[in-house]
Amino acid sequence: MIVDSHCHLDFPDFAGETNALIARAAAADVGLMVTIGTRVRDFAKVLAIAEAHPEVYCTVGTHPHEAEKEAHVGVDELVTLASHPKVIGIGEAGLDYYYDSSPRDVQSAVFRRHIDAARRTGLPLCIHSRDADDDMASILEEETAKGAFPILLHCFSSGRELMERAVALGAFVSFSGILTFKRSDDLRDIAKDVPADRLLVETDAPYLAPLPWRGKRNEPAYVAHTAKVLAEVKGVTPAEMAETTTANFARLFAKVPREVFAS
Template identity: 90%
Template sequence: MIVDSHCHLDFPDFAGETDALIARAAAADVRLMVTIGTRVRDFGKVRAIAEAHSQVYCTVGTHPHEAEKEADVAVEELVDLAAHPKVIGIGEAGLDYFYDSSPRDVQAEVFRRHIAAARMTGLPVCIHSRDADADMIAILEEETGKGAFPILLHCFSSGRELMERATALGAFVSFSGILTFKRSDELRAIARDVPMDRLLVETDAPYLAPLPWRGKRNEPAYVAHTAKVLAEVKGVAPEEMAATTTANFARLFAKVPREAVTP
């Protein structure tokens, strides 16, 4: 059993295909997936998909690209929405200095609110971090000092220092199809050093399809290939990596019923 810990089933790329996507995922032993919130104002779409499918859970949050548009979303609103039984995480939220779609100070403030919601609910905050390693480290270390909260660095493609300092805080690290790309030797070297009990895998579908599908639309079934490459990187059998990442997912996303993550 493999879990796709981060995908976007509400995106237009998948319109009308949810049942077929889930069937193809099941055929690849991907039997559970998390569809991720990127705008609180559109959360109803994400929640509806999770409600309609037993294999799908969801999160609630504001992507850093949308931070300026949702700067009015309060911690209390995130906490209230997270009470839904299918909501198992907060985010995705964080910092993106590559596109800078929202002012950096606004991104940081919105991100801190998501951390506060994660701390209040006990749900993991699913973190987007791109070209912002130094500020991400500073915020995580400062906020952890105020009180612990579960951390997931999603679609990890950052530097070694962020991985090391975040895992020292208890963070989990999720790898996407980027891990399989030919020029990702440095990322594979970082993945090799992530503790086995902190590893997750994801697609970030419809983006970042792993080889040999790079450049095409990604989907949850393809996470099995990323897990296979991660197993090669760590020097373990694919079956062990599948079991390990599923067990890690169950520990981090503790709100998911145990029977849902039992092979």
């Protein structure tokens, strides 16, 4: 079984297609997926999808693009929402200096609030980081010094230094379809050096479809192709990579019932 550790099934791109998406994923041996929260105000929609489908779990959080609009969301609210059995992570949250949709100081404050929620719940923090490597690494180091929390760098496309500093803190690193792009040689070099026990794969669907679907709508079934490319990078078989990334997912997202992985 392969796990799509990060997708957005609540987005309008997938309206009315959830059952078909899950069926196509199952045909590609993708047996589990996590639909990710990006706005706490829309959390009910995310949770409803997870509740309706045994193959789907979810997270709760505020994307950095939405940080200014959700600066009022407190740690207690995140912790309370995360108590639902289907909520297995916090986020996605983090820093995005490429678009700067929210002021950077607000992004930082909201991100640290999510870190606190991850620390209090013990749930992994799904981190969005774009063009913010230095600040991201510094915040993670500062906050880890206050108390450990599970870390997942989602859709990794940053530099080697952030990977190394985060992995030193115990972070997991997830790769998306970007890994398959022709000009992603540097990213593949970084992926080669990520410890095998810290690797995950994802789609970030509906975005970032891997080759040969680049430019088209992405969906959970396509994570199998990213896992295949990651296997090539690491010099293992696709079956071995599927086993490795699923085992890593099970360790990181420990709230998912163990019997899910035994079936």
